[in-house]
Amino acid sequence: MRALGVTNDTALLRRLNTRATLHALRQGGPQTLTQLARAAGLSRQTAEVALADLTERGLAEESSPTEGRAGRPARRFRFRAEAGHVVGLDVGPRRILAMLADLNGDVTEQRWLDADEHMPAAERLALAERAATACVEAAGLARGGVWAATVGTSGVVDRSGRVSVSTLIPGWTGLDLGGHVGRWFGCPGFAANDANLAAVAEHWRGSARHVDDLVYVLSGYRAGHGLLLDGRLRTGRTGSAGELGRLPLAGWEDPSVVLGEAGRDAEEIFQAAQAGDEQALAVVDRLAHGLARGASALVLVVDPELVVVGGGLSRAGEPLLERMRAHLAEMCLNPPEVALSTFGEESIALGAVRMALDHVEQERLGL
Amino acid sequence: MRALGVTNDTALLRRLNTRATLHALRQGGPQTLTQLARAAGLSRQTAEVALADLTERGLAEESSPTEGRAGRPARRFRFRAEAGHVVGLDVGPRRILAMLADLNGDVTEQRWLDADEHMPAAERLALAERAATACVEAAGLARGGVWAATVGTSGVVDRSGRVSVSTLIPGWTGLDLGGHVGRWFGCPGFAANDANLAAVAEHWRGSARHVDDLVYVLSGYRAGHGLLLDGRLRTGRTGSAGELGRLPLAGWEDPSVVLGEAGRDAEEIFQAAQAGDEQALAVVDRLAHGLARGASALVLVVDPELVVVGGGLSRAGEPLLERMRAHLAEMCLNPPEVALSTFGEESIALGAVRMALDHVEQERLGL
DNA sequence: TCCAATTATGAGAAGATGCGACGTAAAGCT
């Protein structure tokens, strides 16, 4: 029970109202003083004071004085999204993606780099740093221009940003990933599980925009489940929430085995299935069954509104979804909606950006 | 995004400070003005104003003027827990328990009534109302003295307090349980799943007091799982979170079948197991295995800190826990702690009390 | 070109709240 009796003087009011003004400014784009005051639920004078404060902190700026309407031209303000930036990284077994985004979360730079599955940890880290600094330099940011950074990776990542279990990436287990990335830019650094970050991205701007309880199924080469409840990430005590590896689910089939038995290239099967090929559809059905088995455990446990399917198998598209819906309907009392991931391969880095922004908004913007 | 720009004037400060004062008053018991001010982080004057407000609302009272210390006697204030009451009910297939509690959550009246498994819904409801009103009348409460009421029952209960699925109680499906109990006392009425309420009770005052992420396993005649994350109940979109009934878990055994095969009375087996009887221990191990199977799904999905075991099988005590720990350790990467329920048969009604209090604290006390 | 209409600004007054300081009251102790 904190945040109650810390400083309930008028300074708190001021902070609250500045926060409300900043929120209104970020939500509604460039606005006049009067519009901002109305949006924030404040008087014009109060909004003005708040904006003076924000301007001094570099977060707001008075912009183009007017546009063609009757009456005295209104003062317009805009949010200075370029006042700070965050870095989001996806460090996978085979590829690395770095993104640089401004305070609006708009991605201004991004770099893909290829990695090797067997690459040692130090080399992979160096590659990730190169991808990230390339973005930062391309944007011409000064030292201290990165306010927070987050890495997403496969494996179990604990609250402190340390990888506690990683089976896919050599030398990864025990690595303080969050600490490393923070040191690169002299800013707070975080790390999280890839499926969890993908879930965050979908909730932020993707298929799960209007949903607060969702399960993300990362299928394919990297597998895992992400869990968002009440709009917040659930990683569990040790960060291993959603790691179903050892749950003895009856009748589960490994996707790679299924695809192996099919004897055709995955992409080929997916296209054939979308064209209506019976044999390919049967393969997709078996894949869907496997995904639904895993997802059903999460669905039965948390009863979410939506299941978002991402990762390699999601390239099978609508036929896969349709079969997953059917299988989930058999396995669950109240089957949730099922949707495809919006962002595909970029979702993990995008979720990392969002997580870094969460920190910035809370700590530096005081939101 | 609300609660930002609603009324950020000084009245908000006042509400916040009154809230802080009330919080300090409830936490620390009867205290002097100065102590209260310090605990709430306010000046004495501000605390005084807040207390005047609370006194007017009947929530605080100036009590015994002094005790034997040097100096001018301090004014002492106490929280008037008797200003309001809540009702918590446990309506099960065979028994009904009603509790009346004051604003501190202290149970002042309680009544058990026997029901029959085959009793029609209307009759069961009438019995529940009788149990509850008996408590209210015994306490001599005036009309309007009950500020909120909650019922716990087996089955799936949705957010609105309606029973959407009930297999154990005839006529229960579709019943607006929350609405009924609210109408009895002319107050807000709520209903929730029994295992969930038991989890709430354990988190409130039981084995899970110091833990915010927990899974409650209600074992035995009534089965189910309760889920608390971040200290808050997770019921899911439709209220069916934790209903694993249709999860195809390999190697799961029905407890009643296990006990049936054992050929002895359950109570007898539990006692023998606690005395070290090998055969009885084997039965307990099979039961523990079944419970752990179900619990493991929840544990793997949400990675909680603690699993609390309640319900009939929990009477097997420490041997059951010990076996569950062993089985969970096999099934989970990071096995959580396992503990026995503190409250036994009263946990559901107690959780109902707590849920009613949650509503009262939020809506009537403005906490 | 000038004037009315329109819209927003800017300054001042009033109301509410919180806090620090200082004098005062009420007890115990010698």
Next chain:
DNA sequence: AGCTTTACGTCGCATCTTCTCATAATTGGA
């Protein structure tokens, strides 16, 4: 009875918000 101790109560001041009203800067039409 007087001193010490502890807490009370009042006063004044600072902060913050809102309301009001006069003023400024445009547009559009006569």
